[in-house]
Structures are given as structure tokens and as C-alpha cells.
Amino acid sequence: MIKGLLKKDLYNLASYKTSLIIIVIFCGVAIIGTDAIYWGSVVIAIIVGMISLSTFNYDEISKSNKYILTLPVTRKEIVLEKYILAIGSTILGALLGFVLTLIIGNIMNYLRPDDLINISIEALLATTVGGIFGISLIQSIQIPSMFKWGAEKGRIQMFIIIFVLVLIGALAGFLLKQSGLSIDIEKLESILNQIGLLIIILISALMYFISYKISYKVYKNKEE
Amino acid sequence: MNNIEIKNVSKKYEGFLLDKISFNVPAGTVVGLIGENGAGKTTTIKAILNIIKSDSTVKIFNKDIHQDEKKIKQDIGVVLDDSFLSDYLTPKQIKSVMKEIYSTWDEEKYNQLIKQFNLPENKLIKDYSSGMKMKLKIATAISHNPKLLILDEPTSGLDPIVRSEILDIFRKYIEEDETRSILLSTHITTDLEHISDYIVFIDKGKIIMNAQTDKLLEDYGILKCSKEEFSKIKEDDYVSYKKGKYQYKVLIHDKNNFKKKYNMTTIDKPSIEDIMLFYIKGER
Incomplete structure (x- = not known):
């Protein structure tokens, strides 16, 4: 049953094919233009992860939810399917970001042997896991609110969340600078390595789990 | 079943x-x-x-x-x-x-x-x-x-x-x-x-x-009658009526009994829509 719902969402998302390719190319070009090569994987992971949430919009436009509830699928399965899709897209986005950054970095090094970019797999892995954490945080907040208030209101909320996160990040950066501490990617990498990437992934998984429980509670009593 | x-x-x-x-x-x-x-x-x-x-x-x-x-x-x-x-x-x-x-x-x-x-x-x-x-x-x-x-x-x-x-x-x-x-x-x-x-x-x-x-289409009927004729009909014998310019239209729920009881025979066969409209819009 879940397979059928997944297929429906993936067919809906197929219309993003071209946009996705353009975004990935754009990110690739942007990566080449800067030295911040590690951010490529984060950006791609987040974009792919966010696209999966747009299935809520498709459902809303087609008023699919009412029809889906007439099919032999349980509300639990309906909620679970959205999480499988979200987590799947996050993993896919992270893998895609990781591999693409590596490929683009190596191509650039090949083309510009006099201006080598130092690609550290550990650092790339750390930023990719950082990206996974970021998108899982956004999705974990977004999915229950979309189940509760619908995709349209949820989208406004999404921008607010991203804005707030960016603001917090900027503020944290500013405060760090003010306090005389400087933060660079190596330091971040070492912090991440100290905490352990596995723990960050476990925290992401826990966020998804709590979010799923909330979504199910919301959707169990929702009337279409 | x-x-x-x-x-x-x-x-x-x-x-x-x-x-x-x-x-x-x-x-x-x-x-x-x-x-x-x-x-x-x-x-x-x-x-x-x-x-x-x-x-x-x-x-x-x-x-x-x-x-x-x-x-x-x-x-x-x-x-x-x-x-x-x-x-x-x-x-x-x-x-x-x-x-x-x-x-x-x-x-x-x-x-x-x-x-x-x-x-x-x-x-x-x-x-x-x-x-x-x-x-x-x-x-x-x-x-x-x-x-x-x-x-x-x-x-x-x-x-x-x-x-x-x-x-x-x-x-x-x-x-x-x-x-x-x-x-x-x-x-x-x-x-x-x-x-x-x-x-x-x-x-x-x-x-x-x-x-x-x-049964609905068989039993129900629409009677067309004058104001005087309408005044003779007991309330229990009709569902509702509509006042026209020259005549009354009355929805009857038991056509055959009605015909026996009253000497009025201009009773048309209603459609389901007629019946629905009489129920919703008709007067009592």
C-alpha cells in the first residue's frame, strides 16, 4: 500500500526533473566560482530534501487527501509514506551532493593544476552530515505542520523557519567573532569529529521519529 | 443482505x-x-x-x-x-x-x-x-x-x-x-x-x-386545482402545495386513495425533481 502512495508522490515529483538538473548545474557552477566547495553538498542535500515536501502541495492542489482516505490504506501508512519519502530524499540529496562535489572538485583540479583545491573527504563528509542534520530539522518541523495546517500555510512557515535559522546562524557567527574566537571549516570539522558524525545522524533520526509521532497524532483525528 | x-x-x-x-x-x-x-x-x-x-x-x-x-x-x-x-x-x-x-x-x-x-x-x-x-x-x-x-x-x-x-x-x-x-x-x-x-x-x-x-413515482401525484377545491382537501392528504396565478399545484403522497376520497382527477405523474422541490419549496 505504501508503495502505491510512494509511486504517486514520485510521479508527481517527476515534473521537477528539469528544475532539479538546472539547480544542480547551477550549484556546480557556483561551487566552481568560489572556494567554498564543501557547501555544495549541503546546498544540494537541502534542495533535494525540500523538494520532497512539495508533494504536500500536489496533494493539496488535487485535493487528493480526501480520495486517498477512501482507499484501503491506513492513516498510519499515509503518514509513514511521507517520512519514507522525506528521509529517502535527504539521503539521496546528501549522496548526490557528496559525489557531485567530489567530481566537480577533481575536474577543477584537473583543469586548473596551478590552482588546486584541497578536497578533504573528512571535511566533505562532515559538511554533508551537517546538511543532513539541517534538512532533517526543517523536515521534522515542516511535516507535522503541513499535516496540521496544509501545504500552503506550511510553506510560509518554512520560509520563517529558514529565516530564523539563518538569523540564529548569523547571530552565532557574529557573537563568536565579537568574542574573539574565529571559526573555520577545520575547527568545525574537528568539533564534529569530536562529537561524532554518528551521533548527529542519530539525533536526526530521533527528530524524524518524534516528528512522525506528532504527525500521526495530528492526522489520526484530521477530517478532510 | x-x-x-x-x-x-x-x-x-x-x-x-x-x-x-x-x-x-x-x-x-x-x-x-x-x-x-x-x-x-x-x-x-x-x-x-x-x-x-x-x-x-x-x-x-x-x-x-x-x-x-x-x-x-x-x-x-x-x-x-x-x-x-x-x-x-x-x-x-x-x-x-x-x-x-x-x-x-x-x-x-x-x-x-x-x-x-x-x-x-x-x-x-x-x-x-x-x-x-x-x-x-x-x-x-x-x-x-x-x-x-x-x-x-x-x-x-x-x-x-x-x-x-x-x-x-x-x-x-x-x-x-x-x-x-x-x-x-x-x-x-x-x-x-x-x-x-x-x-x-x-x-x-x-x-x-x-x-x-x-413506488414513489407510482404513489405520488401532482394535483392541479382551484382555490376552492384546494380548501376542501384535508392537511393529512397532501404533502405541500404551490400557489400559482390561476391554480394550485398540490403534491399528493397517495394518489389512488386521494382519487377515491375526493372527486378530483387531474393528477399528473411527478418526477423525482418535482417531489424534491415540493418538499423543499412547497408551502404547508
Whole structure:
């Protein structure tokens, strides 16, 4: 049953094919233009992860939810399917970001042997896991609110969340600078390595789990 | 045996109350749910399908919908007026989704229906006309050979030719297996005269009539009379009346008895729409 719902969402998302390719190319070009090569994987992971949430919009436009509830699928399965899709897209986005950054970095090094970019797999892995954490945080907040208030209101909320996160990040950066501490990617990498990437992934998984429980509670009593 | 049995289905919204709706859909019959827009037809259907929570007993195939929902829904086909799987899919993709949803999905039947209805297989549903969309919804609803079809306004907004084609599909569906049933809600009551066995009439959230279609059309009548003649009729002998410029039109619920009792014979055969209008708009 879940397979059928997944297929429906993936067919809906197929219309993003071209946009996705353009975004990935754009990110690739942007990566080449800067030295911040590690951010490529984060950006791609987040974009792919966010696209999966747009299935809520498709459902809303087609008023699919009412029809889906007439099919032999349980509300639990309906909620679970959205999480499988979200987590799947996050993993896919992270893998895609990781591999693409590596490929683009190596191509650039090949083309510009006099201006080598130092690609550290550990650092790339750390930023990719950082990206996974970021998108899982956004999705974990977004999915229950979309189940509760619908995709349209949820989208406004999404921008607010991203804005707030960016603001917090900027503020944290500013405060760090003010306090005389400087933060660079190596330091971040070492912090991440100290905490352990596995723990960050476990925290992401826990966020998804709590979010799923909330979504199910919301959707169990929702009337279409 | 009844394919649907509902007892005391109630649901309260702001400014609307669905009030203790009870009726059955026997096996082998088509039951038409009629009433004006906002009368409670869709709410009743949603309660039957457990899409909305209601205080009620809903049994489908003798099983409680609140307990055996998933199992029951394997044997139901549903068509909703304003909702479908997705507007951004093609019929071919619908097929690929549905075979994962229904264990008894009959791909050959679906292909054949798509062909019969002349539906382009690779065109997005959002680009379909409303008639084509409805035919696709119906093809999707009957391709797993359900025992019960629940249809919410399947003919609204369609031209008479498409409507007649769709009614033919329903007729064929019922003829294929005599244990099947259809529950069909509509405000286009002429469709029901040709196809329904029972009529359940809902008005302002209450059932005001539940009768066999044939008997309804046979027993009811519209009397045309003068004001003087009308004044002689006892209140119990008519449902409601409409005052015209030159005459009174009166809805009678027992034509034959009426003829015996009063010496008035200008009684026309009403349509279901007439009966509905007299109930809703007539004076008492």
C-alpha cells in the first residue's frame, strides 16, 4: 500500500526533473566560482530534501487527501509514506551532493593544476552530515505542520523557519567573532569529529521519529 | 443482505447538523441519495467511509467500518466529485499506483475501459475535460471489481450525452453481479429515475424520505386545482402545495386513495425533481 502512495508522490515529483538538473548545474557552477566547495553538498542535500515536501502541495492542489482516505490504506501508512519519502530524499540529496562535489572538485583540479583545491573527504563528509542534520530539522518541523495546517500555510512557515535559522546562524557567527574566537571549516570539522558524525545522524533520526509521532497524532483525528 | 447499514449517523458543524441518518443499501440495488447542495449528502458519504469521525454505527458487508476499515475498503470503489489521486498523473501512472493499492486490481479491465472511453493514456489528468476526468475516475473505481460503488455527484457538471454514457456504465456494473450495490449521491434527480431502486432524500441534515423509486413515482401525484377545491382537501392528504396565478399545484403522497376520497382527477405523474422541490419549496 505504501508503495502505491510512494509511486504517486514520485510521479508527481517527476515534473521537477528539469528544475532539479538546472539547480544542480547551477550549484556546480557556483561551487566552481568560489572556494567554498564543501557547501555544495549541503546546498544540494537541502534542495533535494525540500523538494520532497512539495508533494504536500500536489496533494493539496488535487485535493487528493480526501480520495486517498477512501482507499484501503491506513492513516498510519499515509503518514509513514511521507517520512519514507522525506528521509529517502535527504539521503539521496546528501549522496548526490557528496559525489557531485567530489567530481566537480577533481575536474577543477584537473583543469586548473596551478590552482588546486584541497578536497578533504573528512571535511566533505562532515559538511554533508551537517546538511543532513539541517534538512532533517526543517523536515521534522515542516511535516507535522503541513499535516496540521496544509501545504500552503506550511510553506510560509518554512520560509520563517529558514529565516530564523539563518538569523540564529548569523547571530552565532557574529557573537563568536565579537568574542574573539574565529571559526573555520577545520575547527568545525574537528568539533564534529569530536562529537561524532554518528551521533548527529542519530539525533536526526530521533527528530524524524518524534516528528512522525506528532504527525500521526495530528492526522489520526484530521477530517478532510 | 445489506451491503451498507448505517444507523444514527450524526455530525455537527458550525451552522449544520447531520441528524441521526439511518438507511440501508441492499445487495443488488442502486440507492440514490438526493437533496439540495449542502443538505448533508457528502457528509453522509464521508461518514460512511470514515473520512470524518461521527457518532454512528456504519456496517459495510456486515463489518464495522471503524474496526475493519482497510479490509472493507479493498472491496469498495469510490468516486468523489472534487477529489482524485492527483491531477499531475497520467492514466498509465494511475494504473501503476493502483495495482499496488488494490490486491484485486484488474489491469486488463482498466486498459479496456480506458480504451472504451477514448481516454488518452499519456495525457496529464489536469488537461482532461470534466467528462473525461469523470470517466477516468469511474474506470479507476471499478477496475478492482469492487462489491460496492460509492459515488458522490458523479454526473454533476456533465453534458447529457456523457451523463447517459456514465449511467450505462453503472447499469452494466450492476448487471455483471447481482450482489453488487451502488450508493449514488446527486442533485440531478432525472438520472436516478432511470437507474435507482431506492431514493433516500436528505434535507437540512435529516432524512425526509426513504422509498422505492418505482413506488414513489407510482404513489405520488401532482394535483392541479382551484382555490376552492384546494380548501376542501384535508392537511393529512397532501404533502405541500404551490400557489400559482390561476391554480394550485398540490403534491399528493397517495394518489389512488386521494382519487377515491375526493372527486378530483387531474393528477399528473411527478418526477423525482418535482417531489424534491415540493418538499423543499412547497408551502404547508
